[in-house]
Each structure stands twice: as structure tokens, then as C-alpha cells.
Amino acid sequence: MLKDADRIFTNIDGRSGGSSLAEAKARGCWSGAAEYLKKTPRELLETVARSGLRGRGMFARKTAEKWSEFIKRPSAFKYLVVSVNESEPGTCKARSLLRYEAHRLLEGCLIAAYICGIRRAYIYVRGVFAEEIEILENAIAEAERAGLLGMNILRTGADLHLSVHRGGEAYVCRTDSAMFRSMEGSRPMPDFGADGEKLFGSPVLVHNPETLCMLPSVLTRGADWFSSLGRAGNEGVRLFSVSGDVERPCLVEETLGIPMRDLIDKYAGGVIGGWQNLAAVIPGGISTPCLPREICEHVRMDYDSLGAVSSGLGTGALIVIGKSSDLVGILRRIALFFKNESCGECAVCREGCRLMFDLIDGIASGRGKRSDIGRLERLCEDTENAALCPVGISAVRPVSGFLRHFRTLLEERCRD
Amino acid sequence: MIKLTIDGVEAEVSEGLSIAGACEAAGRPLPNVCRRAEETLPGVLRLSFVEIRGRDGVFDARTEKAADGMEIARDTPRLKKMRERAVRLMLAKHPPECSVCEKAGECLLQDVCFELGLSSGDEGVVTPLAETEETGPLVRMHPGRCILCMECLRFMRDVAGTSELALSGKGAETRIVPFVSGAFSSPLSGNLTDICPAGAFTDGSSKFLTRPWNVERKxxxxxxxxxxxxxxxxxxxxxxVRVTPAPLPDGRAGMISDRTRFGVDGTAFGRVDRPYIRVDGRFRECSWTEALMTAASKLKEAEPSRTAAFVGSTADCESMAALADMMKIIGSANVDAGRFYARVPKRAGRWRFCNTAAEDVAKADALLIVGADPEREASLMNAAIRGNPMPKALLGARAEQNYACEYLGDSSDVLNELASGRHPFASVMKRARFPMLVAGKSLWRRSDARAVFEKLYETCVSFGVVKDGWNGFNMVGVSAGMLGASELGLVAETPLLPKAEEGAYDVLYLLGEDRLTRADTGGAFVIYQGTFASETAMCADVILPGAAYTEKRATYVGSNGTAKSTAPVLPPPGQAREDWKILRALSEYLEKTLPYDDLDGIRDRLGALSAAFVGSPEDGRTLLEPVSKEGNLSDEPFSLSGEGDDNEVCRRSPSLRSLKKIRKENNG
Known part of the structure; x- marks a missing residue:
């Protein structure tokens, strides 16, 4: 288990005070800023590279690699966008992060922007987080007044203008180009055209808020400290949320590679009705395939271990499903989510998600046939292969994972 | 240059290409079905996949960049299967109604399915038949057939410039919705029927008339x-049954205005198809011989100076030339253009034409519109103007523009200010390297037209609209009939119509002129040669039925000053004949036979009359000459009022009339 001294998010549960600048400073935010802004971006980049930090988003890329590529892109003007478009059922981390750790995020933005030579950043927050947006805007204003953001930060010559962009409610905005179109005022749809990956015509760096929050600690406490946490290739800590059929749903910070069972038993108070009552766990938000109890027993919560069992760490949001829950009903609900959230641009995802939902709905309500399961399998394969953007692939993975582990449950529901 | 392997064959291509581009460059393009789909609808049908050796999964050949040492497989069984499945998904909601769909036979989706050997979508999925939306009689919309390629949205937004189509809903509920009451307002809306790859937009004018494989395309x-x-x-x-744009010389799909697409049905109704003569106040059918003899005897009887001829909107250049020659032979100089909205004399030279080539419009960097409504008068040019983000200003009646355009008012004082450089927009024009000026036919209607053109000349010279290597002056809206009459020098200095009204002539010869009334004829003996049983034909004494422009090989002069020839698409109805042949026959009855016996003969004569007809028109970039230096600018405001359609075919077209009616109702 992670020692309290090693925690990065010291206030993720909001128990150690509010989000004002004074309180955040008392918790250690901004403490090293004057120090590391004296170093050159190249030195800082090296530190981040040595820490082995991986993005906490969908692709889990090495942050330093991503940056060195980005720095090479020729443009006088570049943007940083923090994507806080958290809208996947079961995932509820960004909300607490904005509410209690806003200054940590702002400091992370400053570091990323400083290293990559960016002077303009947006935090793209989904519109329903109205309260959090207010907190975030207050935090930005406070930081600007204190000279931590804006022009000539701490008299080091670094500039960063930060503002919050309210998003609509489109899940597809998790695809970068769709988010850019949304920010530009168009309908959010993935755009793979020539200028698709640009925001207002300029190159843009997109980050998950969690990744950025790690940066201040990486720089102040050192790369070696960070890489000593977790396992090789899966360094560092991560926020995990545990919800569903557990005694105490929670949001905790833990090292990558913690056994899933530890997470559930030690932090969330165990599965309701005991471990024997566990049916399945969705390890990282609904776009990751669910895992049956036998696998949950041993699997560790990191990128590679979960990848090895054909699932993924995703958003790190565990959904624990007890035996009393209707697994097929949950699958139906997941399919419905993706049916509604497909943006409609490519036929593969639009129609694939619709057909998948129709088939699952039929089976769940007892109208389905065994042959429908075969069709479902084929649909999964087609949609995964041909979808235009990651949303289509996300939609398929929970279904194909379900078919892999719980096919019999579906067969039982069939008419024949 | 990079080296890669395509289906086991090594190739060398330049850097920076997509895989699809690299395959193309290496002479081993993607399978036909992918290319066809990608050419029309890049990225929509999701067919252009390739496999890359050593990498998992499949890759989009359009977005994935080709890299050195790549080994690409274009058409493996797995890829074939995937393409088939991708199209099946697209078909899942597409109603299986090819047997009743107007698009069948020229439908991209159908072609793709055919090549892949598919006949239906995912088995067991029941799709409803397509409903229609209320988008008017001409461009019909069936949203159920839509495959959401969004080409129509792009066209309406980027080219037509109206926001009458939008995307609504998300996920499986995504659909294209029209914000239309009655009909699309854009004069380019008919192009939606060509753009749509799947029959969601169809041409209402050809509805239920035929199938694409039954037509003869000319x-x-x-x-x-x-x-x-x-x-x-x-x-x-x-x-x-249908008019569609011919592809451009570079192979891209062309574009036509709704006028072109739907107006042709005006030639199908209300035609005169046999000769008539008036006996005791009533029309009697007769033979050509009798009609021509009657006409000839009247022309011979009359004093030559008391005969006159008027040419109208549907007259072609051959017949106008023949008519002018015939009148000259019988000794009359009274030939004039009939009732046109714009009377454009030949000596106006390049002031009559659009001098900026279509591809040069994109080069222009400032635009002044004077007394014109480019969207209606020159829809295609307007689309090009719209695509150019240069500063634009409009002087004249406030016509609704589908782009940002500064309105300078309609006072003629503003033209004075512009010419003298005192107006703020004058400095914008002066700074421009390629300034453009679009003038409307309404200017020719003004009593002070000469003074206006004098001012325009001043303006053009001071702004550099006309200079060495650039001619940015464009006159739009003048009909092809008028330009032909003008090129042949048939537009008289002082109009002859008022004289005819006063009874100065005993015999009037009307060629393709359908806008005169009995009051205009002044009691003269009227010979009508034309296509329509119009009001004018009804007050004639002899009717000689002519062929419409779709029924003869005839020459017309276009807006850019070049002459082009039509090709006969249909035979003339009944006993109607090509117009120049009628005049040639009549001249025999006059015993003063015209000196040409065939089309080549009359075309040689045309060539002798103007260089425009022998394919070497004056250089479009030659400098304009001032029209004249007389008269003063009056304070009459610029207006478009009294504007209407010059062309009788358009005025009579049921399609265009219904369109006009709907648009009028929409505008209150």
C-alpha cells in the first residue's frame, strides 16, 4: 500500500481543507514553482523522461515522448488543452480533482506549458460540472493575482494564459479532434482531415488532468522518487475509484500495480456479501471489458497486467458487480450508452452500436435467439476493425469482453 | 523518395504521401471499389483499408502516411470481408427500395454493393421505406435513404451559402434535416440531386418519368x-426528362443553376407546331407553302421602309443573321431587338460581357457590385465570388447576399464619389491588386445609361479593374438572346418599337419575340416566327413554327462573349422547322434567295459578320473603351425593379414558375 508520505493528491477526498490558494499552498502546491522555473525546459523534460510518467488517458503514452515530438512541431503558436470531459458511466474522478485539487492541476498546466513552450491553455470541462467550473475559475483568478499565472510568472519570463472552456455533453469529445471542433463552435465530430488535429489552426497538446497533477510532485520530489513507486514500465501512482456493489465506494490514490483485490477489500470495505458474492469487475470505466472473479482474484491494476487479460486500465474506475446484479442488464445499459453517444459520423459506429444494442436488448428481454449471439460477435469484429475513431472501438470492447467471459449468461436468456 | 512494397512488388514513391496516394503513384492503386467510393465520398464508406506487414489490425489508406520500408497488402481476403461488412452496416438502415428509387442505376451505394456482391444489409434487419420531407417540388428529399455522407451539408454551407440543411440528433438518431418551407432558396439547390450518392435527394422534375438506363443522353x-x-x-x-451538368474538362463534376436544370420543360408546352394564317379574324391551319406565300406577298406589297423586323429572346444567331440579310435584300433597314430588359448595343464592346474567367475570380482581392444581384443573375459566378474572402461592397438595390457584403446604398451620388476616389471603399479597391467589378443588366435600362458607363469607365481605370493582364469588369444578367442580337449589330440606336406602336410600319416580322402585345403592333400585318403560342403569336396574321433551342443546331453568344453551338436533342414538334431554314425558304418566295444553302453556309456568313462566331473572339483581357462621353448622371437610384426573365422559355417553364411562386410566398 502507498505510504501517506508518498501521496500526491493529499486532498482528493476534500477532508484536508478547501481549494483556496492559501489552503492549497499549505498542502504543498506551488511550493517548488520558483525553483523549477529557473531550470531550462530541456532539463525539466529530462526529469520527466526519467520518471517514466505515462499519460493517464486513453493511450497511456510516455509523457516525455509525447512532448519531445510536440516540441518539434513547427509553429509559433501552440495550445495546451486539458480534457476534463469525464462522462463515462462509473468514472467520477475529475469532479473531485477539480473541486479539491484545482491548484495542483493549474500548476501541472504551467509545467507542461513551460516545457513545451505554450502560452495559451484551455481546460475543457463538461458543462454539467457547473460548481467545479466556478471553483476552477476562482482558482485561476487567485493564481493570476498571486502572479502564478498570466504574464511573466514569478518574474521568470514564463507566460501562461489559462481559461476554462465549457463543453456540451458529447462523449465523442474524448476524441481530440472532436473536442477541437466543439471548442471552435462546430458540432463535435472526429475530423481526420488535413487540419483535423489542430485547434484554431495551430498545433495543440492534449492532456488528461490526472497526468498534469503528477508533474509538480515529479519535479519537486524527483524522478527517482516517482519511478520507485509502482512497477517497472508502470511507474507512479494513479487515482482509482471503486463503485458498485462494495461496502464503501471510494476514490483513492494508489500505486500502479496494486492487486485489484487489495483495492476492493482494503479501501472499499470489500464486496457486499463477501468476495464470494462477486460476479465481475469492470476495471476502468465501461469502455473496458469486464473481468470475472477468477481473474479479479490475482490481477494487478496497471496497464500491462490488465492488457494481458484483454482488458485495460482505462480511466481507473472500477465498477464492482455483485451476483445479485443483472449482468445482461448492465451490458444492455452499456450498449445503450454507446448507441446514444456515437456521434453519427461514420456508419460503422453509428449503425454498429445501434445493431449491437438491438441484439442485446432482444436477448435481455428474452426475445433473442442463439444465432443472435453469433451475429453480435461478428458485429463486434466489424465495428472494431472499421470504426473511424476510438469511440467505436470503445463501444465494442465491453461487449466482446462480455462474450468472452459470460457467453453462457447470454445463451441462458435466449428463446431457443 | 521512399521505398515500399505493395503486394510483394517494390516501388519507390515520393515522401509525404498517404498510403492510398503512394499506391496510386506506384501504379498499383487500391481496388476499384475503394477508389470510386473515395473519389466521391472520401472517408464515408470506410472501404480504403490496407494491411501493413508487422503491424496489427488494418489501417486507413487515406489517413495513414506511407513510410520507408512498409509492406502493404491491398486486397487480402480479410480486407475483402471487412469492406463487405462495412458496407453491410451502412445498408443496415438503408431501405431496400432500389426498385422504386429514382437514383437506381446511377447510385454510388448501389454500385459499391454490386461490386462487392451484396444485395441487402445485415440479415433479418427490417428497414422502413423512405419518407419524404417537404423540400418542394423540384429537389425532393427522402431522409430515410440518407447514408450521412454529409456532402449535401458541405455543398449548402460552402458553395450555395445557405443554412437550409443541418445535422440533428446524435448516435443512431443522427439525421440531416432541412429548414425549408416549400423549396430551397438557393438557385444552386438542384445540384444536391447530383451530389447525393444514395438517392436522398432526387430530381422532382423527372420523378416517375423514366429510369437512368432508359434514357438517351445527349x-x-x-x-x-x-x-x-x-x-x-x-x-x-x-x-x-432531365438536365445534368457535363463534367468539367478536368474531370470534376460540374455544377449548373436551377434555371438550367429545371427550365427546359418550358419548351415542352404551349408550342406552335404547324403554320397558321389568319382568315377573317380566325386562325386557320395551312401548309408551309401557303403560309410562306402569304408572308412573302405581304412583304413584297409593302413599301420597304414601312416593314420592320424584331428579334426576341429565343432567336438564335443563324436566324437573326438570315433575317437581317433578308430585310436588307428587300430594302428595309428596320431591324431591332424586341422587348428586352437590357438593350446592349454592339459598340459597347467588352462592356457587355463577363471578362473575368471563372478560375480568375479566386484571384480577385476586392469586389464592387453595381446594380446587380449576382446570386440570381449569375449563380455560378456568385458561388465563386462567395468562395473568395475578399472585401465586397454593393451599390444598388439591396439584394440579399449569401456572403458578407458592405452595402453602399442605392444613390447614384455614391458612384460619383467612388469614381472620384472620395468614398472609403474606393481606397479598398485601389489597394487591391486584382479588383473586380460586377455590374448588372439593370444599368442598361437607365435613362442615363451612357453617363453611368462613363462613370464606370472612370472607376475601372482609376481602380485598376482593367489593366494589362487583368480585366475585372463583369456584366451579368444579359440574356444570351440579347447578346446574340447585339453581336450581330441588330440593336438599333433608337428603339423602333415606339414607332411600330404609332403605326409607322405596315408589315412586322417577329422572330422569337414573345413579349409584344397587339397595342405594340400598331395595326400592322404581323408575321410571327417562333416557338410558342404566346400572346404575341395570338395577334399575328401568319404563324411560322420554329424549333426551340433543344431541337436545332444553333449558335448563341454567352456572357463571356464566346459563341457556342447547341446540338439537337429532340426533333422539332409537328411541322416546326429550324429557324434559319424558314427564312431561307421565305426568301425564295420573295424571289430574292439568300446565298446560303446549308448550316456551313450560314455559319460562314456569321463568321463574316463577327469574329466571335469563328471561335476567335476578341481577347477577353483587352482594354475596355469608354462607351461615350455624353449625358450626365441623373439622381435616379439604382434599382432592380422591373427586372424579370428575358427568356420566354424560363417564363413559361412550369417548374421555374412553381419555384418562383413558392419563393415569393416564403418572402411574404
Missing amino acids: KTIDVLDSFLPPVFMDVADGRI
Whole structure:
């Protein structure tokens, strides 16, 4: 288990005070800023590279690699966008992060922007987080007044203008180009055209808020400290949320590679009705395939271990499903989510998600046939292969994972 | 240069290409079905996949960049299967109604399915038949057939410039919705029917008339749009069922205005198809001989100076030349253009024409519109103007523009200020390297037209609209009939019509003129040669039925000053004949036979009359000459009032009339 001294998010549960600048400073935010802004971006980049930090988003890329590529892109003007478009059922981390750790995020933005030579950043927050947006805007204003953001930060010559962009409610905005179109005022749809990956015509760096929050600690406490946490290739800590059929749903910070069972038993108070009552766990938000109890027993919560069992760490949001829950009903609900959230641009995802939902709905309500399961399998394969953007692939993975582990449950529901 | 392997064959291509581009460059392109789909709808049908050796999964050949040492497989069984499945998904919601769909036979989706050997979507999925949306009689919309390629959205947004189509809903509920009451307002809306790959937009004018494989497709030009666009006319059951744009020289799909597309049905109704003479106040059918003898005897009897001829909107250049020659032979100099909205004398030279080539419009960097409504008068040019983000200003009646355009008012004082450089927009024009000026035909109607053109000349010279290597002056809206009459020098200095009204003539010869009334004829003996049983024909004494522009090989002068020839698409109805032949026959009865016996003969004569007809028109970039230096600018405001359609075919077209009615109702 992670020692309290090693925690990065010291206030993720909001128990150690509010989000004002004074309180955040008392918790250690901004403490090293004057120090590391004296170093050159190249030195800082090296530190981040040595820490082995991986993005906490969908692709889990090495942050330093991503940056060195980005720095090479020729443009006088570049943007940083923090994507806080958290809208996947079961995932509820960004909300607490904005509410209690806003200054940590702002400091992370400053570091990323400083290293990559960016002077303009947006935090793209989904519109329903109205309260959090207010907190975030207050935090930005406070930081600007204190000279931590804006022009000539701490008299080091670094500039960063930060503002919050309210998003609509489109899940597809998790695809970068769709988010850019949304920010530009168009309908959010993935755009793979020539200028698709640009925001207002300029190159843009997109980050998950969690990744950025790690940066201040990486720089102040050192790369070696960070890489000593977790396992090789899966360094560092991560926020995990545990919800569903557990005694105490929670949001905790833990090292990558913690056994899933530890997470559930030690932090969330165990599965309701005991471990024997566990049916399945969705390890990282609904776009990751669910895992049956036998696998949950041993699997560790990191990128590679979960990848090895054909699932993924995703958003790190565990959904624990007890035996009393209707697994097929949950699958139906997941399919419905993706049916509604497909943006409609490519036929593969639009129609694939619709057909998948129709088939699952039929089976769940007892109208389905065994042959429908075969069709479902084929649909999964087609949609995964041909979808235009990651949303289509996300939609398929929970279904194909379900078919892999719980096919019999579906067969039982069939008419024949 | 990079090296890669395509299906086991090594190739060397330049850097920076996509995989699809690299395959193309290496002479081993993607399978036909992918290319066809990608050419029309990049990225929508999701067919252009390739496999790359050593990498998992499949890759989009359009977005994935080709890299050194790549080993690409274009058409493995797995890829074939995937393409098939991707199309099946697209078909999942597409109603299986090809048997009743107007698009069948020229439908991209159908072609793709055919090549892949598919006949239906995912088995067991029941799709409803397509409903229709209320988008008017001409462009019909069936949202159920839509495959959401969004080409129509792009067209309406980027080219037509109206926001009448939008995307609504998300996920499986995504659909294209029209915000239309009655009809699309854009004069380019008909192009939606060509753009749509799947039958969601169909041409209402050809609804239920035929199938694409039953038509005979003929290439000709359209004369209703004065730019004379090349078109295909589809003929079935002895009528023209559809007009579509011919592809551009570079192979891209062309574009035509609704006028061209739908106006042609004006030639199908209300025609005169046999000769008539008036006996005791009533029309009697007669033979050609009798009609021509009657006409000839009247022409011979009359004092030559008391005979006059008027040419009208549907007259072609051959017949106008023949008429002018005939009148000269019988000794009359009274030939004039009839009732046109704009009377454009030949000596106006390049002031009559659009001098900026279509591709040069994109080069322009400032635009002044004077007394014109480019969207209606020159729809295609307007689309090009719209695509150019230069500063624009409009002087004249406030016409609704589909782009940002500064309005300078309608006072003629503003033209004075512009010419003298005192107006703020004058400095914008002066700074521009390629300034453009678009003037409307309404200017020719003004009592002070000469003074206006004098001012325009000053303006053009001071702004550099006309200079060495650039001619940015464009006169739009003048009909092809008028330009032809003008090029042949048939537009008299002082109009002859008022004289005819006063009874100065005993015999009037009307060629393709349908806008005169009995009051205009002054009691003269009227010989009508034309196509329509119009009001003018009804007050004639002899009716000689002529062929419409779709029924003869005839020459017309276009807006850019070049002459083009139509090709016959249909035979003339009944006993109607090509117009120049009628005049040639009449001259025999006059015993003063015209000196040409065939089309080549009359075309040689045309060539002798003007260089425009022998394919070497004056250089479009030659400097304009001032029109004249007389008269003063009056304080009459610039207006478009009294504007209307010059062309009788368009005025009579049921399609265009219904369109006009709907648009009028929409505008309150």
C-alpha cells in the first residue's frame, strides 16, 4: 500500500481543507514553482523522461515522448488543452480533482506549458460540472493575482494564459479532434482531415488532468522518487475509484500495480456479501471489458497486467458487480450508452452500436435467439476493425469482453 | 523518395504521401471499389483499408502516411470481408427500395454493393421505406435513404451559402434535416440531386418519368443561363426528362443553376407546331407553302421602309443573321431587338460581357457590385465570388447576399464619389491588386445609361479593374438572346418599337419575340416566327413554327462573349422547322434567295459578320473603351425593379414558375 508520505493528491477526498490558494499552498502546491522555473525546459523534460510518467488517458503514452515530438512541431503558436470531459458511466474522478485539487492541476498546466513552450491553455470541462467550473475559475483568478499565472510568472519570463472552456455533453469529445471542433463552435465530430488535429489552426497538446497533477510532485520530489513507486514500465501512482456493489465506494490514490483485490477489500470495505458474492469487475470505466472473479482474484491494476487479460486500465474506475446484479442488464445499459453517444459520423459506429444494442436488448428481454449471439460477435469484429475513431472501438470492447467471459449468461436468456 | 512494397512488388514513391496516394503513384492503386467510393465520398464508406506487414489490425489508406520500408497488402481476403461488412452496416438502415428509387442505376451505394456482391444489409434487419420531407417540388428529399455522407451539408454551407440543411440528433438518431418551407432558396439547390450518392435527394422534375438506363443522353449547351454551361440532356419517350451538368474538362463534376436544370420543360408546352394564317379574324391551319406565300406577298406589297423586323429572346444567331440579310435584300433597314430588359448595343464592346474567367475570380482581392444581384443573375459566378474572402461592397438595390457584403446604398451620388476616389471603399479597391467589378443588366435600362458607363469607365481605370493582364469588369444578367442580337449589330440606336406602336410600319416580322402585345403592333400585318403560342403569336396574321433551342443546331453568344453551338436533342414538334431554314425558304418566295444553302453556309456568313462566331473572339483581357462621353448622371437610384426573365422559355417553364411562386410566398 502507498505510504501517506508518498501521496500526491493529499486532498482528493476534500477532508484536508478547501481549494483556496492559501489552503492549497499549505498542502504543498506551488511550493517548488520558483525553483523549477529557473531550470531550462530541456532539463525539466529530462526529469520527466526519467520518471517514466505515462499519460493517464486513453493511450497511456510516455509523457516525455509525447512532448519531445510536440516540441518539434513547427509553429509559433501552440495550445495546451486539458480534457476534463469525464462522462463515462462509473468514472467520477475529475469532479473531485477539480473541486479539491484545482491548484495542483493549474500548476501541472504551467509545467507542461513551460516545457513545451505554450502560452495559451484551455481546460475543457463538461458543462454539467457547473460548481467545479466556478471553483476552477476562482482558482485561476487567485493564481493570476498571486502572479502564478498570466504574464511573466514569478518574474521568470514564463507566460501562461489559462481559461476554462465549457463543453456540451458529447462523449465523442474524448476524441481530440472532436473536442477541437466543439471548442471552435462546430458540432463535435472526429475530423481526420488535413487540419483535423489542430485547434484554431495551430498545433495543440492534449492532456488528461490526472497526468498534469503528477508533474509538480515529479519535479519537486524527483524522478527517482516517482519511478520507485509502482512497477517497472508502470511507474507512479494513479487515482482509482471503486463503485458498485462494495461496502464503501471510494476514490483513492494508489500505486500502479496494486492487486485489484487489495483495492476492493482494503479501501472499499470489500464486496457486499463477501468476495464470494462477486460476479465481475469492470476495471476502468465501461469502455473496458469486464473481468470475472477468477481473474479479479490475482490481477494487478496497471496497464500491462490488465492488457494481458484483454482488458485495460482505462480511466481507473472500477465498477464492482455483485451476483445479485443483472449482468445482461448492465451490458444492455452499456450498449445503450454507446448507441446514444456515437456521434453519427461514420456508419460503422453509428449503425454498429445501434445493431449491437438491438441484439442485446432482444436477448435481455428474452426475445433473442442463439444465432443472435453469433451475429453480435461478428458485429463486434466489424465495428472494431472499421470504426473511424476510438469511440467505436470503445463501444465494442465491453461487449466482446462480455462474450468472452459470460457467453453462457447470454445463451441462458435466449428463446431457443 | 521512399521505398515500399505493395503486394510483394517494390516501388519507390515520393515522401509525404498517404498510403492510398503512394499506391496510386506506384501504379498499383487500391481496388476499384475503394477508389470510386473515395473519389466521391472520401472517408464515408470506410472501404480504403490496407494491411501493413508487422503491424496489427488494418489501417486507413487515406489517413495513414506511407513510410520507408512498409509492406502493404491491398486486397487480402480479410480486407475483402471487412469492406463487405462495412458496407453491410451502412445498408443496415438503408431501405431496400432500389426498385422504386429514382437514383437506381446511377447510385454510388448501389454500385459499391454490386461490386462487392451484396444485395441487402445485415440479415433479418427490417428497414422502413423512405419518407419524404417537404423540400418542394423540384429537389425532393427522402431522409430515410440518407447514408450521412454529409456532402449535401458541405455543398449548402460552402458553395450555395445557405443554412437550409443541418445535422440533428446524435448516435443512431443522427439525421440531416432541412429548414425549408416549400423549396430551397438557393438557385444552386438542384445540384444536391447530383451530389447525393444514395438517392436522398432526387430530381422532382423527372420523378416517375423514366429510369437512368432508359434514357438517351445527349451533350449540348444550355442557353437559359447566359453562361451557356455544357449539359447533358436525357431524352426518354420523346421528351427531355432531365438536365445534368457535363463534367468539367478536368474531370470534376460540374455544377449548373436551377434555371438550367429545371427550365427546359418550358419548351415542352404551349408550342406552335404547324403554320397558321389568319382568315377573317380566325386562325386557320395551312401548309408551309401557303403560309410562306402569304408572308412573302405581304412583304413584297409593302413599301420597304414601312416593314420592320424584331428579334426576341429565343432567336438564335443563324436566324437573326438570315433575317437581317433578308430585310436588307428587300430594302428595309428596320431591324431591332424586341422587348428586352437590357438593350446592349454592339459598340459597347467588352462592356457587355463577363471578362473575368471563372478560375480568375479566386484571384480577385476586392469586389464592387453595381446594380446587380449576382446570386440570381449569375449563380455560378456568385458561388465563386462567395468562395473568395475578399472585401465586397454593393451599390444598388439591396439584394440579399449569401456572403458578407458592405452595402453602399442605392444613390447614384455614391458612384460619383467612388469614381472620384472620395468614398472609403474606393481606397479598398485601389489597394487591391486584382479588383473586380460586377455590374448588372439593370444599368442598361437607365435613362442615363451612357453617363453611368462613363462613370464606370472612370472607376475601372482609376481602380485598376482593367489593366494589362487583368480585366475585372463583369456584366451579368444579359440574356444570351440579347447578346446574340447585339453581336450581330441588330440593336438599333433608337428603339423602333415606339414607332411600330404609332403605326409607322405596315408589315412586322417577329422572330422569337414573345413579349409584344397587339397595342405594340400598331395595326400592322404581323408575321410571327417562333416557338410558342404566346400572346404575341395570338395577334399575328401568319404563324411560322420554329424549333426551340433543344431541337436545332444553333449558335448563341454567352456572357463571356464566346459563341457556342447547341446540338439537337429532340426533333422539332409537328411541322416546326429550324429557324434559319424558314427564312431561307421565305426568301425564295420573295424571289430574292439568300446565298446560303446549308448550316456551313450560314455559319460562314456569321463568321463574316463577327469574329466571335469563328471561335476567335476578341481577347477577353483587352482594354475596355469608354462607351461615350455624353449625358450626365441623373439622381435616379439604382434599382432592380422591373427586372424579370428575358427568356420566354424560363417564363413559361412550369417548374421555374412553381419555384418562383413558392419563393415569393416564403418572402411574404
